[in-house]
Amino acid sequence: MASRTQSNNKAQSNKTASKTEEYDVVILGSGFAGLCMAIKLKEAGITSFIILEKANEVGGTWRENTYPGCACDVQSHLYSYSFEGNPDWSKSYAGWQEIQDYILHCTDKYKLRSSIRFNSEINEASFDEASAQWNIHTKNGAHYKAKSFVMGSGPLHVPAIPKIKGLDSFKGKVFHSAQWDHSFDLKDKNVVSIGTGGSAIQYVPEIAPKVKQLYVFQRTPAWVLPRNERNYSSLEKQLFRRIPLLRKLHRGRLYLTNEMRVLPIYRPALAKSLSKFAKWHIKSSLNDASLVEKMTPDYTIGCKRVLISNKYYPAFNRDNVELVTDAVVEVKENSIVTQDGKERAIDAIILGTGFVTDPRNYMQDFTITGLNGRTLMKQWEKGAESYLGINVTGFPNFFQLVGPNTALGHNSVIFMIECQVHYIIESLKLLKKKNARYMNLHQDALESFNQEITEGLKDTVWSSGCNSWYQQDDGKNFTIWPGTTIKYRARTRRVIAEHYHWEGADKQSDMPCADAAPQTQ
Numbered sequence: 001m002a003s004r005t006q007s008n009n010k011a012q013s014n015k016t017a018s019k020t021e022e023y024d025v026v027i028l029g030s031g032f033a034g035l036c037m038a039i040k041l042k043e044a045g046i047t048s049f050i051i052l053e054k055a056n057e058v059g060g061t062w063r064e065n066t067y068p069g070c071a072c073d074v075q076s077h078l079y080s081y082s083f084e085g086n087p088d089w090s091k092s093y094a095g096w097q098e099i100q101d102y103i104l105h106c107t108d109k110y111k112l113r114s115s116i117r118f119n120s121e122i123n124e125a126s127f128d129e130a131s132a133q134w135n136i137h138t139k140n141g142a143h144y145k146a147k148s149f150v151m152g153s154g155p156l157h158v159p160a161i162p163k164i165k166g167l168d169s170f171k172g173k174v175f176h177s178a179q180w181d182h183s184f185d186l187k188d189k190n191v192v193s194i195g196t197g198g199s200a201i202q203y204v205p206e207i208a209p210k211v212k213q214l215y216v217f218q219r220t221p222a223w224v225l226p227r228n229e230r231n232y233s234s235l236e237k238q239l240f241r242r243i244p245l246l247r248k249l250h251r252g253r254l255y256l257t258n259e260m261r262v263l264p265i266y267r268p269a270l271a272k273s274l275s276k277f278a279k280w281h282i283k284s285s286l287n288d289a290s291l292v293e294k295m296t297p298d299y300t301i302g303c304k305r306v307l308i309s310n311k312y313y314p315a316f317n318r319d320n321v322e323l324v325t326d327a328v329v330e331v332k333e334n335s336i337v338t339q340d341g342k343e344r345a346i347d348a349i350i351l352g353t354g355f356v357t358d359p360r361n362y363m364q365d366f367t368i369t370g371l372n373g374r375t376l377m378k379q380w381e382k383g384a385e386s387y388l389g390i391n392v393t394g395f396p397n398f399f400q401l402v403g404p405n406t407a408l409g410h411n412s413v414i415f416m417i418e419c420q421v422h423y424i425i426e427s428l429k430l431l432k433k434k435n436a437r438y439m440n441l442h443q444d445a446l447e448s449f450n451q452e453i454t455e456g457l458k459d460t461v462w463s464s465g466c467n468s469w470y471q472q473d474d475g476k477n478f479t480i481w482p483g484t485t486i487k488y489r490a491r492t493r494r495v496i497a498e499h500y501h502w503e504g505a506d507k508q509s510d511m512p513c514a515d516a517a518p519q520t521q
Contacts, residue, residue, distance in 0.1 A: 020143045020144065020145055021050065021142075021143075021144050021145070022133075022144070022145045022146070023048045023049050023050050023144065023145070023146045023147075024046055024048035024049060024146065024147050024148065024428075025037075025041060025046065025048065025049040025050075025146055025147070025148045025149075025150060025428075026049070026050055026052060026134065026136050026144050026146035026148075026149050026150070027049060027050070027051045027052070027150045027152055028051075028052055028122055028149075028150065028151045028152055028153050029051070029052075029053060029054075029060060029151070029152040029153040029154065030051050030053040030058040030059070030060065030107075030112075030116055031058070031059060031060020031061060031062070031063075031103075031152065031153075031154055032060065032081075032103065032413075032414060032417060033060075033152035033153075033154055033401035033402055033417045033420075033421075034051050034053075034060075034150075034152035034153075034401070035051075035058065035103065035106060035107060035110075035112060036081060036401075036414075036417050036418060036421050037150050037152055037401065037421050037424065038051055038110070038112050038115060039081075039083075039106070039110045039112070040421045040422070040425055041425070042110065044425050044428070044429070046425075046428065049115060050115055050116075050117060050144065050146075051112070051115055051116040051117070052116075052117050052120040052121075052122055052136070052138060052144070053116055053117065053118050053119075053120060054119070054120065054121035054122075055118065055119070056118045056119055057118070058103055058104065058107050058112075058116065059100050059103050059104070060103075060153075060154060060157065061154065061156050061157060061178075062096050062099045062100045062103060063100060064157065064178050064179075065096055065177070065178050065180075065199070066096055066097075066180055066182070067177045067178075067180040067199060067202070067203045068180075068202075068203045068206035068207055069095075069202035069203050069205065069206040069311075070095060070096040070199070070202055070203070071093050071094060071095045071096065071202060072093055072094055072096075072099060073093065073198065073227075073307070073308050074093075074258070074411070074412045074413075074414075075092050075093060075254045075258075076089035076091065076092060076093060076094040076098075076099075077089060077247065077250055077251045077254055078251055078254045078255055078258065078411075078412045078414070078415075079094070079099070079412050079414055080102060080414065081106065081414065081418070082251075082414075082415075082418060084106055084109070085240075085244065085247050085248065085251070086102055086105075087237055087240030087241040087244075087247055088237050088240075088241070089232060089237075090231060090232060091229060091230060091231045091232060092228065092229050092230050092231075092232070093227065093229050117138075117142070119140060120138045120139075120140060120142060121138055121139045121140075122136055122137070122138050122139075122366060123137060123138065123139050123365060123366055123367070124136070124137040124366070124367045124369075125137070125149055125366075125367070125368050125369070126367075126368075126369035126370075127149075127369065127370050127371065127395065127396055127397075127398070129371060129396075131145075132147065132396070132397075132437040132438045132503070132504075133145045133146060133147060134146045134147070134148070134149040134397070134398070136149065147397060147438075148397040148398075148399065148428065149397065149398050149399070150399045150400075150401065150424060151398070151399070151400050151401065151403075152400075152401040152402070154401070154402045155355070155402065155407070155479070156355045157355065158355055158356040159176040159177075159178045159179060159351070159353075159354075159355060159356070160353045160354050160355050160356050161176065161351060161353065162194065162351065162353050164194075164328055164330075164331055165329070165330045165331065166330045166331040166332055167331045167349075169331070169332070169333060170331050170332070170333060170334075170349060171333045171334055172334065172346060172347045172348050172349065173347065173348040173349070174348070174349045174351070175350065175351070176350075176351040176352075176353070177195075177199040177200070177203060177350060177351065177352045177353075178199070178355070184348065186207055186210050186211050186348065187210050187211070188211070188212045189211050189212055189347040189348050190211070190212055190213045190215075190344070190345060190346045190347050190348075191207065191211045191212075191213070191214050191215070191346065191347065191348045191349075191350065192214075192215045192217060192336055192344075192346050192348070192349045192350065193207075193214065193215070193216045193217065193350045193352055194217045194328070194349065194350070194351055194352060194353060195217070195219075195351065195352035195353040195354065196216065196217075196218045196219075196220075196221065196222055196352070197222065197305070197307075197352060197353075197354050198305060198307055198354070199352045199354070200216070200352030201222070201224060201307050201309045201312040202309065202312075203350070203352065204216055204312060204315050204321075204352075205309070205311035205312055205314070205315040206311075207350075208315045208318055208320065208321050209318075211320065212320065213320050213322070214320060214321045214322070215322050215324050215336075215344060215346070216316075216321065216322070216323050216324065217324045217325075217328060218294070218295070218323055218324065218325050219325075219327070220297070220304075221294065221295045221296060221297045222297065222304060222305070222306075222307050223275070223278050223297050223301045223302075223304070223306050223307065224278070224281065224282075224306075224307045224308065224309050224312055224313065225277075225278055225281060225306060225307070225308050226281055226308065226309075226310055227308040227309055227310045229310065255411070255412070255415070258410055258411040258412065259410070259411055259484060259485060259486065261409075261410035261411070262410045262411075262483075262484055264301070264302060264461065268300055268459070268460070268461050271300050271301050271302050271461050272300070272301075274301050274302075275300070275301040278301055279296060281313070282295055282296055282313060285313030285314055286313050286314075286316060286317065287317045288316075288317075291316055291323060294323060294325055295313070295316075295323065299466035300461045300466070301461065302409060302461035302462070303461050303462060303466035303468060304466055304468040304470075305409065305468065305470075306409070324338060326338035326339045326340045326342070327339045331349070334346070334347075336349070363376070363377065364377070368395070368398070370392075370394040370395035370396065370398065371394045371395070371396065371440070372394070374394050376392065376395065379392065379393075379394065379395075382476075383472055383474075383476045383478055384403075384404040384472075384478045385404055385405075385446065385450045385478070386400060386403045386404050386405075386446070387441050387445055387446050387449045387499070388403075388406075388420070388423065388449065388488075388491060388492060389402070389403035389404055389405055389406030389416075389420065389481070390403055390420055390423055390424065390492075391441040391446075391500075392441065392446070393440065393441045393442065393443045393445075393446045394440065395440075396438035396439060396440040396503070397431070397438045397439060399420075399424045399427070400420075401417055401420050401421065401424075402416065402417060402420070403420075404478045404479070405450075405453050405477070405478060405479065405480060405481055405482070406420070406481050406488070407470075407479045407480055407481065408480070408481060408485065409462075409480055411485050415485050415489075416481070416485065416488060419485075419488055419489050419492040420492060422492060422493070423492040423493075423495065426493075426494065426495050427439060427495050430495050430497065431502075434497075434502050434505035434506060435504070435505060435506045436502040436503055436504055436505035437503045437504035438502075438503045438504075439500045439501070439502055439503070440500060440501045440503065441499060441500055441501075442498075442499055442500060442501060445496075445499035445500075453482060456482030456483055457477050457480070457482045460482060462477055462480055462482070463477070
């Protein structure tokens, strides 16, 4: 079924537009964010939209990441849309296939497939002030016009490939965890895994029993907490299905429990107490005292992404798994050389090296041009910034989902996406109510919000001195929302009209109204 769908998607995308297609809204990406945007547009009665997807199927990161053991580190009943509950999750933390099946279900249930153009990667988008429209071009030569442009691509979709001397000359197999080659048989192979992040801690325990020898290269150890994982019984699933309130209460409990995790983030002193429990987890899981020392981080827990696994540490108790902490100097045709001079014969290299997360890097080949010829990359020259992670000054009717400083370290990003989608829908309604040609964020609103972000990050674990993918090279944290999701929801319930210029708005509609009422800060 999947292959036939992908074939139909490919055929559909090959029908390159011979003329410009016009819509009220163009959405980039068909992962959780883009699909949520489309569903809520339809719900609001806005049916003139199209989703442009670079691949040949929906799913985003859950389409791309299929490595052994791939699963979400947020509970299944919480890592799903609030309006589309699933009583049939098989376990507390679903694997990639189950999540992808859920995404496919949502796509079909809400009849979105006909509104998606697959194999349509956007490479240019520019705002034309005269027509108050976005001109959007794809690599396959198609051209679209839209009153509003929503970017829902997310930050975790471009694999980070390390620069290692000789990697290109290696005669064995090399692949990134997000591009897993399932046709390559790891059985009885000498395998190197580079990286010990969120992906590696999941696939390392899965491949360890299959390979002849596994060398896990660690640059910096991660804090890994135990995973409260269990299967849902048939009775539980039946009750969730027959009594939706029980499922909603279960989801609510998970949400509140996760929300409490923000406390150690605000108070590094509490984080120290949590680190004691994490250290106990390390010591109780490993048989070798030297490994305990090497795998115990020296930074405050939470400064980097906290990982969860019951299987990762025990994998290193196996005789065929070796932790390597010496840096890689060179890869030769059939071996890898470390800084201590040791050379290890290997058959394959798996790059568990994460993703390019700074939009200034992964969006280099994608030009977004706003008013007066300004480009988003120029605007973000010193770092990515936006208002509520949604709007950027000088880019009218341009909205982001999971934009700068809206990722989380303690709860479900799906909650944040739904908040952002609600805000965008409210913006579109206000545009129509005011009969405005476009809305453009005031610079002082952007600056004030980002000053608030800077202040919010002070004295948190994220500012305790470590380097992480949350930060750009100069240390600026462009990723994390420094607060509760409850606060973010409050900030995104209503649009503060005074924070925007409403070009061409009716004067009467520009008078103060309920939509412009101040929000709880």
